[in-house]
Amino acid sequence: MSLMNDNIVLAIVDDHPIVIEGLRTLLKEEPQISIAGSFTRGKDFMDFLQHNKVDLVLLDIMLPDTSGMDLCRDIKKLSPDTVVLALSNHTERSIILQILQNGASGYLVKNVSSTELLNCLKEALKGEIAFSKEVKEIITRPSQHEFKQVPTLTKREKQILQLVSQGKTTPVMAQELNVSPLTIETHRRNLLQKFDVKNVAELIMAAVQHKMITGF
Amino acid sequence: MSLMNDNIVLAIVDDHPIVIEGLRTLLKEEPQISIAGSFTRGKDFMDFLQHNKVDLVLLDIMLPDTSGMDLCRDIKKLSPDTVVLALSNHTERSIILQILQNGASGYLVKNVSSTELLNCLKEALKGEIAFSKEVKEIITRPSQHEFKQVPTLTKREKQILQLVSQGKTTPVMAQELNVSPLTIETHRRNLLQKFDVKNVAELIMAAVQHKMITGF
DNA sequence: CCAAAAATACCGGGAAACCAGTAGATAAAA
DNA sequence: TTTTATCTACTGGTTTCCCGGTATTTTTGG
Numbered sequence: 443m444s445l446m447n448d449n450i451v452l453a454i455v456d457d458h459p460i461v462i463e464g465l466r467t468l469l470k471e472e473p474q475i476s477i478a479g480s481f482t483r484g485k486d487f488m489d490f491l492q493h494n495k496v497d498l499v500l501l502d503i504m505l506p507d508t509s510g511m512d513l514c515r516d517i518k519k520l521s522p523d524t525v526v527l528a529l530s531n532h533t534e535r536s537i538i539l540q541i542l543q544n545g546a547s548g549y550l551v552k553n554v555s556s557t558e559l560l561n562c563l564k565e566a567l568k569g570e571i572a573f574s575k576e577v578k579e580i581i582t583r584p585s586q587h588e589f590k591q592v593p594t595l596t597k598r599e600k601q602i603l604q605l606v607s608q609g610k611t612t613p614v615m616a617q618e619l620n621v622s623p624l625t626i627e628t629h630r631r632n633l634l635q636k637f638d639v640k641n642v643a644e645l646i647m648a649a650v651q652h653k654m655i656t657g658f
Numbered sequence: 659m660s661l662m663n664d665n666i667v668l669a670i671v672d673d674h675p676i677v678i679e680g681l682r683t684l685l686k687e688e689p690q691i692s693i694a695g696s697f698t699r700g701k702d703f704m705d706f707l708q709h710n711k712v713d714l715v716l717l718d719i720m721l722p723d724t725s726g727m728d729l730c731r732d733i734k735k736l737s738p739d740t741v742v743l744a745l746s747n748h749t750e751r752s753i754i755l756q757i758l759q760n761g762a763s764g765y766l767v768k769n770v771s772s773t774e775l776l777n778c779l780k781e782a783l784k785g786e787i788a789f790s791k792e793v794k795e796i797i798t799r800p801s802q803h804e805f806k807q808v809p810t811l812t813k814r815e816k817q818i819l820q821l822v823s824q825g826k827t828t829p830v831m832a833q834e835l836n837v838s839p840l841t842i843e844t845h846r847r848n849l850l851q852k853f854d855v856k857n858v859a860e861l862i863m864a865a866v867q868h869k870m871i872t873g874f
Numbered sequence: 875c876c877a878a879a880a881a882t883a884c885c886g887g888g889a890a891a892c893c894a895g896t897a898g899a900t901a902a903a904a
Numbered sequence: 905t906t907t908t909a910t911c912t913a914c915t916g917g918t919t920t921c922c923c924g925g926t927a928t929t930t931t932t933g934g
Binding site for chain 2: 461466554640645
């Protein structure tokens with residue numbers, strides 16, 4: 443886990459060049475941290491990670507290409523010892539828990555102060571879970587409907603969900619995806635089951651609430 | 659307007675220290691630009707502006723204390739010659755137009771590259787309207803659902819919509835409201851018609867997008 | 875008061891969604 | 905390699921949704 447290493451290799455994945463620049467500047471002050479690279483696309487980082495050792499990643503969970511959630515999982519799969527710190531502006535409890543579920547070691551909202559950022563980095567490297575102040579409050583204040591955790595969907599299911607939200611009917615989807623309508627029906631059934639709902643109306647609502655469909 | 663001035667006084671208003679740091683670093687390279695200050699709260703900047711001349715403000719329109727919209731208007735009222743460049747992650751057309759309405763000279767999404775940022779700064783100082791690449795596309799391509807205005811629903815229809823979003827079926831709603839299921843069907847039909855959609859999935863999505871059902 | 879809007883209700887019919895159970899093929903993980 | 909997860913596909917059936925009309929009663933607003 444490179445706990446006691448005095449030299450920590452860090453990477454930044456964020457599609458905002460300004461944020462990257464800011465992080466670089468702030469972290470440059472810390473001699474024990476060396477920045478291996480910064481990436482605006484998830485795929486680029488994964489390529490990098492294939493050939494390089496990275497101790498800690500600052501990961502924006504809202505990226506253009508991949509979902510940050512999936513990327514986080516991919517990172518931990520490829521390199522389990524790499525500590526992932528999620529960086530985002532979202533303050534929904536479900537999102538925070540979801541990213542933790544996917545292997546992140548902490549969650550920072552982007553309005554952290556520089557000192558807060560460094561503290562969290564240190565905590566995360568010690569193996570602890572690190573939250574910025576605001577996030578801690580969100581975590582400790584649970585809300586009603588968040589008891590049932592966010593269901594994990596397969597690739598195909600996500601795809602079907604998206605199409606359903608676009609008003610596509612089963613036969614239409616079957617044609618588009620070149621599979622039997624009966625197959626689509628099965629996926630639909632599984633979606634309803636996983637979300638614990640009875641029909642599309644509830645399904646869409648649940649998906650929207652968990653931000654699993656964008657809407658735009 | 660300080661068009662031809664070789665020394666441009668710039669200020670940054672953003673509640674993300676990281677972003678501020680990034681902007682500072684990027685702009686430090688430009689000798690003709692001097693950064694008068696950076697502020698995480700709108701009020702602080704207004705106090706500063708009272709006693710100092712500022713040529714250009716980079717303004718995050720999502721601030722904790724004031725709405726960026728209001729702040730922009732306040733800035734232009736107090737110091738009409740100060741050029742305001744909005745900085746945000748929102749990509750909704752309506753938001754962009756709104757901030758321009760309030761006196762901003764341009765709009766940048768935060769994922770601008772450093773060169774793009776500098777170009778926009780220069781354009782804005784020349785008195786032009788400056789947009790980052792992504793924003794230009796949004797402006798020129800008005801999106802579908804913004805054409806058709808938000809449908810006006812009757813009391814009953816709102817009620818039905820709410821119930822539908824809760825997964826209630828026609829017979830269930832009929833019982834709850836003590837009317838014939840056929841009546842409910844008619845209301846449903848009218849809802850689909852008003853929203854110009856084919857089925858519940860689309861209906862819910864449209865309603866969510868127009869914020870006509872809360873979700874929570 | 876009277877016209878417009880809204881809420882109510884009906885018919886018939888076709889399409890789609892939902893339910894319960896089963897199961898082969900393949901791909902990924904242990 | 906064996907297990908597990910995922911994607912695929914089927915049978916057979918019930919329920920609900922969606923579409924095309926039409927039409928009466930209340931409510932509401934000018």
